[in-house]
Amino acid sequence: QKEVEQNSGPLSVPEGAIASLNCTYSDRGSQSFFWYRQYSGKSPELIMSIYSNGDKEDGRFTAQLNKASQHVSLLIRDSQPSDSATYLCAVKGPSGTYKYIFGTGTRLKVLA
Amino acid sequence: EAQVTQNPRYLITVTGKKLTVTCSQNMNHEYMSWYRQDPGLGLRQIYYSMNVEVTDKGDVPEGYKVSRKEKRNFPLILESPSPNQTSLYFCASGLGQMNTEAFFGQGTRLTVV
Numbered sequence: 001q002k003e004v005e006q007n008s009g010p011l012s013v014p015e016g017a018i019a020s021l022n023c024t025y026s027d028r029g030s031q032s033f034f035w036y037r038q039y040s041g042k043s044p045e046l047i048m049s050i051y052s053n054g055d056k057e058d059g060r061f062t063a064q065l066n067k068a069s070q071h072v073s074l075l076i077r078d079s080q081p082s083d084s085a086t087y088l089c090a091v092k093g094p095s096g097t098y099k100y101i102f103g104t105g106t107r108l109k110v111l112a
Numbered sequence: 113e114a115q116v117t118q119n120p121r122y123l124i125t126v127t128g129k130k131l132t133v134t135c136s137q138n139m140n141h142e143y144m145s146w147y148r149q150d151p152g153l154g155l156r157q158i159y160y161s162m163n164v165e166v167t168d169k170g171d172v173p174e175g176y177k178v179s180r181k182e183k184r185n186f187p188l189i190l191e192s193p194s195p196n197q198t199s200l201y202f203c204a205s206g207l208g209q210m211n212t213e214a215f216f217g218q219g220t221r222l223t224v225v
Contacts (some may be wrong), residue, residue: 034213043202043216044155088155090213098143098162099170100213104154 003027004091006103014111019076021106023089026070032092033065035074037085038105044088048074079110114139118203118217125193125224133188133220135203143206144186145170145213146178148199155202161186193224 003026013019021035032051036044048063050056050072056063062075072091076083086105093099116137125131137144145160147170157170161180175197177189186205190197201220206212 032212036213043219045216046214090155092212098145098160098168098212100145100157100160101171102147102155104152 003101004089004103006087006089006106008104009107010109011106012109012111013079015079015081017079019079019083019108019110021074021076021087021089021108023072023074023103024070025072025089025091025101027091027093027101028067028070029094030091031094033063033072034090034092035061035063035072036088036090036102037083038088039085047087076108079108081110081112084108084110114215116203116205116215116217118201118220120220121218122221123223125222127194127224128192131190131193131222133190133201133203133222135186135188135217136184137186137203137205137215138184139205139207139215140183141205141207141215142183143212144180145204146176146186146188147202147204148172148197149202149219150199158188158201193222195224198222198224 005024035048038044050063050065060077064073088105089103119134146158147155156172159178161167203217206214
């Protein structure tokens with residue numbers, strides 16, 4: 001059973017819409033949660049990190065964490081064609097460990 | 113410019129021939145890590161290091177070795193590469209506990225024939 005699950009997509013949204021990306025994780029002791037964007041053929045780049053329940057906003061991006069349901073999400077407002085990429089959810093294990101588990105990613109396509 | 117540099121970017125080698133992929137960061141990061149990325153399996157952590165001389169296994173350490181003799185360098189060693197180690201490899205570094213995976217290298221595409 002995968003420890004970090006993401007829908008592989010593609011998720012297609014029109015330009016200007018809100019894209020909603022979701023991730024669930026299995027380890028209740030997980031402490032830190034990250035969203036990365038990866039363009040085809042490139043390395044992952046960190047978009048957001050979140051550590052406590054609730055929402056965290058950074059520009060057009062909002063990360064949401066619900067530890068009770070073991071769910072992390074990323075909202076992208078006013079989606080642009082340049083947002084078309086694969087979005088990776090990553091989860092860091094309990095305090096004291098530096099093991100990271102990545103989901104397989106959701107491919108987002110923003111249609112102009 | 114802050115960066116994580118991997119070399120080589122592309123490598124084709126034969127089964128059993130020892131190789132090293134280098135990783136260097138210029139940000140004075142304590143934490144460094146190696147991943148492999150395979151279609152359908154995503155990024156999987158191979159090894160990580162919290163500081164000089166401190167390393168630990170990730171999820172898929174078999175067939176790999178690492179060393180951290182200097183803070184800036186974290187080479188990945190394949191003593192006897194096999195075809196199932198054909199993959200895209202990424203090195204990453206970060207400051208500390210929270211934002212630990214902030215920077216990834218450009219990747220090394222390894223093919224073992």
